[in-house]
Amino acid sequence: AQSVTQxxxxxxxxxxxxxxxxxxxxxxVSVYLFWYVQYPNQGLQLLLKYLSGSTLVESINGFEAxxxxxxxxxxxxxxxxxxxxTAEYFCAVSEPLRWNNAGNMLTFGGGTxxxxxx
Amino acid sequence: xxxxxxxPKHLVMGMTNKKSLKCEQHMGHRAMYWYKQxxxxxPELMFVYSYEKLSINESVPSRFSPECPNSSLLNLHLHALxxxxxxLYLCASSQVNTGLFFGSGTQLxxx
Numbered sequence: 001a002q003s004v005t006q007x008x009x010x011x012x013x014x015x016x017x018x019x020x021x022x023x024x025x026x027x028x029v030s031v032y033l034f035w036y037v038q039y040p041n042q043g044l045q046l047l048l049k050y051l052s053g054s055t056l057v058e059s060i061n062g063f064e065a066x067x068x069x070x071x072x073x074x075x076x077x078x079x080x081x082x083x084x085x086t087a088e089y090f091c092a093v094s095e096p097l098r099w100n101n102a103g104n105m106l107t108f109g110g111g112t113x114x115x116x117x118x
Numbered sequence: 119x120x121x122x123x124x125x126p127k128h129l130v131m132g133m134t135n136k137k138s139l140k141c142e143q144h145m146g147h148r149a150m151y152w153y154k155q156x157x158x159x160x161p162e163l164m165f166v167y168s169y170e171k172l173s174i175n176e177s178v179p180s181r182f183s184p185e186c187p188n189s190s191l192l193n194l195h196l197h198a199l200x201x202x203x204x205x206l207y208l209c210a211s212s213q214v215n216t217g218l219f220f221g222s223g224t225q226l227x228x229x
Contacts, residue, residue: 034217036220041225042222042223043122043124043208043220043221043222043223044161044208044210044218044220045220046217046218046219049217051215090160090161104149104166104212104218105163105166105174106163106218108160108161109160110159110160111158111159111160
C-alpha cells in the first residue's frame, strides 16, 4: 500500500521569498509522482510530474520538484513566489503497474496551503 | 482542447430530488474518474471508467450512480442524497503517462 505525507498543512511566506513544500511517500514498488495545485473554488491542475529519467522536473511557472529515491521524497520548490501562487498544493503518487488505460488510482497527500503575503 | 468540462458548476438539491452531474472531455482519454472532495481535504476516488466500462467502484453508496454513455462523456446520477454528501464533485480523465486532468468541479449542497 502507498501513502503520502505532506508535512506542513500551511506554509505562510512573503512575496518574492523562496518556498519549499515537503512531500514524502512510502511504497513497496517504484512510483510515479505528481504535484497538483488547486486555486479557490476550482478543480486541480497538474503542476508537474515525475515518471522516469531526470530526477529534477520543472513546471512552466517556475516551480520545480526533485525526486529523491533514497529519502522517498518529492519536495516542491520555487525560488521567488508571487501573490498569485496562493493556493492548495497536493502531492500524489501512483504505482506504474496501474498506470495504463485501465485507469489509475492516485494516492493524495493531505495538502499544503501556501499563503503568500505582500 | 485540453479541458475537462463539468456542468453544472453549482447545484442545490433536496434529499428527495434526482439530479445528474455531467462531465465531458475531447482529449481522447479512455479513462475517466469521479472524485469527491470535502472542504480542506484531498480528493477521494469514487469511480473509474476505462473504455466506457466501470473498472473501479470505491464502495460508494448506491445513491450515487455513474454512467459512461461514450468515450467523451461521464455522468453521475444522484438520488436520495444526504446532507453529508454535500461536497465538491470532480471529474477527471487520463491517458497513459499524462497525469489526471481535472474539471473545475460541481459544488453540491444537499438540504
